[in-house]
Amino acid sequence: MGPIDVVVVGGGIIGLTAAVRLQERGARVTVLAADDPERTVSTVAAAVWYPTHTDPDPRVLDWARRTYATLTRQAAEGVPGVVLRPTRMLLRHGPVELPWWAEATGDLVVRPAAPPYRAQLRFTAPTVEMSPYLGWLRERISAAGGRVLRHRVARLADAFVDPATSAGVATVVNATGLAAGRLAADPAVYPVRGHIVLVANPGLTTSVRDEDDPRGITYVHPRRHDVVLGGTYQPGRADLDAEPETAAAIRRRCVELVPELASARVLGERIGLRPARHGGPRVESTSTGVPGQRLVHAYGHGGAGVTLAWGVADEVARLAA
Numbered sequence: 001m002g003p004i005d006v007v008v009v010g011g012g013i014i015g016l017t018a019a020v021r022l023q024e025r026g027a028r029v030t031v032l033a034a035d036d037p038e039r040t041v042s043t044v045a046a047a048v049w050y051p052t053h054t055d056p057d058p059r060v061l062d063w064a065r066r067t068y069a070t071l072t073r074q075a076a077e078g079v080p081g082v083v084l085r086p087t088r089m090l091l092r093h094g095p096v097e098l099p100w101w102a103e104a105t106g107d108l109v110v111r112p113a114a115p116p117y118r119a120q121l122r123f124t125a126p127t128v129e130m131s132p133y134l135g136w137l138r139e140r141i142s143a144a145g146g147r148v149l150r151h152r153v154a155r156l157a158d159a160f161v162d163p164a165t166s167a168g169v170a171t172v173v174n175a176t177g178l179a180a181g182r183l184a185a186d187p188a189v190y191p192v193r194g195h196i197v198l199v200a201n202p203g204l205t206t207s208v209r210d211e212d213d214p215r216g217i218t219y220v221h222p223r224r225h226d227v228v229l230g231g232t233y234q235p236g237r238a239d240l241d242a243e244p245e246t247a248a249a250i251r252r253r254c255v256e257l258v259p260e261l262a263s264a265r266v267l268g269e270r271i272g273l274r275p276a277r278h279g280g281p282r283v284e285s286t287s288t289g290v291p292g293q294r295l296v297h298a299y300g301h302g303g304a305g306v307t308l309a310w311g312v313a314d315e316v317a318r319l320a321a
Contacts, residue, residue: 005028005169005171006022006169006320007030007160007171008030008172009153009159009176010175010179010299011031011138013137014305015033015175015176016031017313018173018313018316019031019141019146019148020140021313022317023144024317029147030148030162031147031149032159046196047127047130048125048126048127048221048306049064049071051064051101052302054302055280061103063310063311063312063314064101064104064304067306067307067308072084079133080136081128081131082133083127084125084126085125085205085207086207087125088120088207089120090120091113091120091121092117098121107124108121110122117210125207127223156174156295159172160293173320174296176299178273188282190236192234192235193232193238193273193274194231194232194233194272195246196270196271197228197229197251197254198228198266198267199251200264201227205222206222213253215253218230218231227264230250232250240271241271274302274305275299277299277301281299281302282298282299283297284296284297284319296319298316
């Protein structure tokens with residue numbers, strides 16, 4: 001591999017999709033991942049397309065629409081880990097109206113629901129099993145001549161030098177998630193702790209979500225061999241300590257929502273920190289003060305990384321061009 005054009009800092013879903021789009025535009029790319037793939041927050045994600053805790057914004061809607069289209073196409077192509085699933089989103093409060101992101105799905109409808117719910121939204125949602133999908137992305141980058149290196153940077157300025165060759169690089173993409181708070185000196189970045197439980201799949205195929213359960217956000221997302229039960233959304237909390245009581249409460253809420261889960265065997269639990277940002281995601285190009293250098297930021301997507309990734313990747317590629 002010759003001189004590289006772009007270094008992407010961050011090996012999660014935002015960094016890897018950005019790297020793929022950059023390669024498609026002809027860039028030579030190296031990805032610097034601080035952690036092994038199984039230790040990224042992307043691996044912990046339930047990974048269902050849905051703009052959770054995301055404020056209405058025309059740019060965000062465009063990213064969501066582009067990502068929905070890309071994941072739908074990948075599901076049809078048999079990309080590892082990507083499946084389209086029917087989804088029921090139960091609403092407790094009114095008035096009932098289509099959400100701001102409805103047009104991105106193309107098939108969302110409002111239907112009646114039994115009490116305590118006022119209505120339900122039904123739509124098709126792309127779902128992603130992250131371990132095989134992240135592996136597929138990394139393989140795609142390598143097959144196109146790129147590199148994914150295990151390398152942690154202390155400063156974004158250091159990424160303008162290729163760690164393998166010591167050659168200078170003109171463009172760096174900052175897709176460092178939660179670490180961007182420190183690396184980009186951005187006080188708006190904060191963690192949102194998420195806790196999920198995994199159980200064996202008793203034959204479920206439909207995702208079900210109750211965002212407004214007063215006891216906590218509740219969702220049931222089936223995958224091939226297991227079901228993701230969630231969950232928690234705890235802004236500002238940064239610990240990863242196991243909490244048996246929380247896991248038991250999540251399971252109880254999910255069994256109430258989907259009784260078929262009552263006898264499902266518990267396989268484990270996962271705790272991760274969503275990289276959120278006050279004011280919404282930051283996707284923009286900035287100057288470093290060094291002639292010829294360009295820094296593109298792409299972080300702060302919270303729990304909607306999978307939902308926005310490919311749309312953000314399109315914008316990153318445009319900003320880096």
